[in-house]
Amino acid sequence: MRRLSTDRIAHHSPAPPDGPLAAVAPVKGAQRLTAVDDEASRLGLVPGMALADARAMYPALAVVDADPRADADLLAAVADWCDRYTPLVGLDPPDGLVLDITGCTHLFGGEVALLSDMVRRLDKGGYAARVAIADTVGCAWASAHHGTSSIVPLGGIRAAILPLPPAALRLEAGVAEALAQAGLKRIADLIDLPRAALAARFGVALVRRLDQALGREDEPITPRLPPPTYVVEQPFAEPIGLERDVLGTLHRLAGRLGRVLEQHGDGARVLQAALFRTDGKVYRVRLGTSAPLRDAEAVTRLFGDRLAAIGEACDPGFGFDLVRLSALVAERQSEVQSSLAGPDGAAELAHLIDRLGARFGLDRVTVPVARDTHIPEYAVAAVPAHAAVSHAVVAAPVIEQDSRAPARPIRLFERPEAIEAIAEVPDGPPVRFRWRRVLHEIAATEGPERIAMEWWRDADGHALTRDYFRAETRAGMRVWLYREGLYGRETGSPRWFVHGLFG
Numbered sequence: 240m241r242r243l244s245t246d247r248i249a250h251h252s253p254a255p256p257d258g259p260l261a262a263v264a265p266v267k268g269a270q271r272l273t274a275v276d277d278e279a280s281r282l283g284l285v286p287g288m289a290l291a292d293a294r295a296m297y298p299a300l301a302v303v304d305a306d307p308r309a310d311a312d313l314l315a316a317v318a319d320w321c322d323r324y325t326p327l328v329g330l331d332p333p334d335g336l337v338l339d340i341t342g343c344t345h346l347f348g349g350e351v352a353l354l355s356d357m358v359r360r361l362d363k364g365g366y367a368a369r370v371a372i373a374d375t376v377g378c379a380w381a382s383a384h385h386g387t388s389s390i391v392p393l394g395g396i397r398a399a400i401l402p403l404p405p406a407a408l409r410l411e412a413g414v415a416e417a418l419a420q421a422g423l424k425r426i427a428d429l430i431d432l433p434r435a436a437l438a439a440r441f442g443v444a445l446v447r448r449l450d451q452a453l454g455r456e457d458e459p460i461t462p463r464l465p466p467p468t469y470v471v472e473q474p475f476a477e478p479i480g481l482e483r484d485v486l487g488t489l490h491r492l493a494g495r496l497g498r499v500l501e502q503h504g505d506g507a508r509v510l511q512a513a514l515f516r517t518d519g520k521v522y523r524v525r526l527g528t529s530a531p532l533r534d535a536e537a538v539t540r541l542f543g544d545r546l547a548a549i550g551e552a553c554d555p556g557f558g559f560d561l562v563r564l565s566a567l568v569a570e571r572q573s574e575v576q577s578s579l580a581g582p583d584g585a586a587e588l589a590h591l592i593d594r595l596g597a598r599f600g601l602d603r604v605t606v607p608v609a610r611d612t613h614i615p616e617y618a619v620a621a622v623p624a625h626a627a628v629s630h631a632v633v634a635a636p637v638i639e640q641d642s643r644a645p646a647r648p649i650r651l652f653e654r655p656e657a658i659e660a661i662a663e664v665p666d667g668p669p670v671r672f673r674w675r676r677v678l679h680e681i682a683a684t685e686g687p688e689r690i691a692m693e694w695w696r697d698a699d700g701h702a703l704t705r706d707y708f709r710a711e712t713r714a715g716m717r718v719w720l721y722r723e724g725l726y727g728r729e730t731g732s733p734r735w736f737v738h739g740l741f742g
Contacts, residue, residue: 240317241367243334244274247313248303250365256301263290264305273305277367307333317366318463319521322513323561324353326467329460335383337376339460350390364519373399376460377452381407400452401427408448414441467511467565469503471495478517478558482546485514485555485562489542492564493535506531506572512542514553515561522553527601529592529625531572537590544597592624601625613690615651615738645688646709648719648739658720660735665726668708672720674737679712687722703729709741717741 240246244262249255259279261272270290279300284293293300310333318336321328324347327339340353347353350372361368371382373391381400382391385407391399400407403426406415418441423429429437430449438446450456471492479485489512500506508531514522526545532538546553595604605621612618660669668684686708694702703724711717719739724730 240314240334240336240361241369242274242276243314243366244305244310245276245279246366247309249276251313252303256303258299258301259284259297260301260303261290261293262305263302310334315463316519317361320515320519321357322464322521323515323563324357326464326470326565327460327462328464330463331380335380337379337460339462340372354389360519375452375454376458377408377448378454380409381452396453397430401425401430405429405445408445408452410445410448414445417441418445465567467567468569469496469499469505469507469566470563471499471565472561472563474561475559478560479562480555480558485546485559486539486543488562489564490535490539492562493538496564496566497533497535497538500533500566500569500572503569504571504573505566505569506533507538507566507568508532508570509566509568510538510541511565511567513561513563513565514555514559515563516555517557517560520556524549524553525567526593526597527625529589529596529601531570532593533572537593541593541597544594548598596625612693614693615647615690616653616655645707646741648717649742651719651739652737655721655736655738658735658737660720660722665733666706668710669720669735672735672737674718679714679716679718681710682713683711685709690721707738 245260248260248262259282260276261279261284262274263270264273265271266273272284272286272288272290272293274286275284279297282297284296284300290302314330314332314334314336318328318330321336321338325338325340325343329337329339331337340350344350344353347356354370354372357370358368369383371379371386371389371391373379373382374393374396378391378396378400381403382388385403386399388399404415405418405423405426407426410418418424418429421440426449429445434446447456451458473488473492479488496507507528509525509527510532511526512524514524516522524542524545526541528541592601592604596602602623604624606624607619608622610618610620656674658672658674660672662669668686669681671678671680673679687706688708690705690707692702692704705721705723706725707719707721709717710720717740718737719741720735720737722733722735724733726733
């Protein structure tokens with residue numbers, strides 16, 4: 240992005256200034272220009288110049304405070320938009336992007352057509368950009384920032400960078416100045432010099448950048464978003480905006496994606512629909528599944544539920560000109576013979592979990608799983624239903640309820656609630672207790688059921704024993720009480736709690 244900061248100010252400010260424009264920020268105690276637009280550049284103003292000097296040259300200069308955070312947000316938004324060309328889009332702050340378009344150019348009619356489409360769309364949105372295609376990241380960066388050719392032919396890296404200044408190698412300002420003072424004003428002046436001497440005098444970074452530009456050292460692109468495992472997409476000559484058209488497109492794409500997944504024996508666990516709006520905004524609708532999925536009808540219903548839950552937050556504006564469906568995460572899905580005796584209950588349960596997850600969030604749909612512990616509040620854990628169904632979470636063995644085991648209350652409190660209780664003898668059951676400011680008289684009790692706490696449950700090492708009682712009040716309320724601490728052995732003043740209610 241050639242003028243990222245000033246383009247943002249000019250096109251996103253409520254009242255953009257007229258005339259030459261510059262962004263300023265304090266640098267070492269002085270206000271300096273950090274960015275200038277084309278008109279200010281033609282007047283001889285450059286980034287790094289003191290504001291006082293710029294005002295002396297052109298008093299009518301419009302000045303706006305620099306906002307690096309807003310620039311970074313805009314760069315991220317443009318990177319999202321560039322995802323239409325390739326899923327491998329990396330950030331090159333403060334104002335650049337790096338795209339790996341290997342294997343993508345034929346979708347747009349070749350490299351020239353891809354660049355033309357990109358520049359045209361950016362220019363239409365009000366953003367000036369310089370772009371270049373080369374075999375290496377270093378050569379592409381050099382050509383975009385300092386070169387004149389937008390496409391470096393295969394094998395033409397050396398010829399492309401020879402006439403460029405050393406700054407085109409992405410060197411620090413001090414290194415570039417030192418090279419200029421030594422008379423090395425072009426890359427051609429230093430490219431054939433002994434590497435050891437260059438590294439000793441100007442630093443190892445110079446040699447490394449030179450090797451990266453020439454392709455002698457790999458320079459991988461770190462994509463901003465993880466690349467999808469499988470992806471299909473549908474561009475449109477005329478934008479679409481109706482929900483039924485979007486869902487119809489997703490249904491066709493789901494069919495294509497399902498066939499690809501079937502060929503590889505996989506099923507999607509995390510799906511994402513990317514809706515590219517004509518003005519550059521991108522909506523990403525993501526959902527997960529409780530089991531590997533590749534059925535087009537099921538995928539369409541899930542996205543229908545998800546879009547219904549999102550509502551107006553996904554505004555089509557003037558329409559979407561590209562819809563992409565991706566399987567971000569895939570798992571092995573073997574063909575399974577369905578039951579001949581009746582419907583497949585597991586598949587129906589998985590579909591129910593998926594639909595609830597699409598509306599409310601997959602992690603919000605939970606199921607209780609028994610844990611291998613005798614401590615009541617830890618005996619059951621709520622885990623995401625999709626993890627329990629797909630066995631992604633290894634839960635403890637389910638404990639079968641023994642008919643001879645002590646009964647447990649229907650409603651167990653998440654945290655026991657403290658009460659004031661009075662007992663006839665210190666180790667005996669209570670005769671009355673006060674809970675939530677109400678005094679309850681006990682008519683009958685059953686117990687105690689002694690449960691010793693596991694020592695690791697208490698961070699202080701004071702794991703007190705509990706004596707549980709099932710009690711019924713004179714009003715007919717049946718509660719589950721316990722006394723914490725053995726009187727005279729673990730504590731001198733045991734505390735009482737109510738832990739649950741029976742039906």
